[in-house]
Amino acid sequence: MKTFLFRTMIGIFFGAFLALVMTYAVIWFGDVETLSSEAFVRNSLGSMFCGWFFSVTPLYFEITTLKLWQQTLLHFITVSLLYFIISFGIGWIPFQMTTALLSILSFLFIYFIIWIGFYLYFKSESRKLNEELNHL
Known part of the structure; x- marks a missing residue:
């Protein structure tokens, strides 16, 4: 619960910050x-609501009873639905059909790239930890 509340506050504040930056840019x-x-x-x-759910939904990946594909599917569905x-x-x-389709394809591409990046990072970290454990 503490983690949820902390991520909630960080997400809302980050979303508000992005809203102001975008307003200044405009x-x-x-x-x-x-x-x-x-x-x-x-x-x-x-923007604040997006910041909130983008910071809270990674908690799916901390539910150890779910497999990685289940965590990813839950995260993807939640984030996609709320964002769109x-x-x-x-x-x-x-x-409009073309704009909506282009936005959905862009979202899928960016989601895939970010997911692959996190997957490779955590795979590398687990490999390093396993090597350190083998040297004990």
Whole structure:
């Protein structure tokens, strides 16, 4: 429970930070003089919610009774559903066939690359730990 609460706070704060950085980027690089307060609040809350579930859902990988494929499937389904519900609902992704398909394919590609990266990292770490245990 302590880990869940800590990750919740970190995720919400990180999401809020990203919302502010994106707002500053829109103002500075987008040559926008005024912002809609409604859009700012909607996007900020969406970003904070995304930060929350992206920081909390890796807890699936700490459930030792599940196999890796089960952990990955649960994580993927949870993250995908929540992200695309928010993205389409808020308007981050326009609800058009080509844009939606391109967004889904990009999401899958990025998810796969990040998953492979973490898998290879933890496999390397476990190999190092096993070598150290064999030298004892």
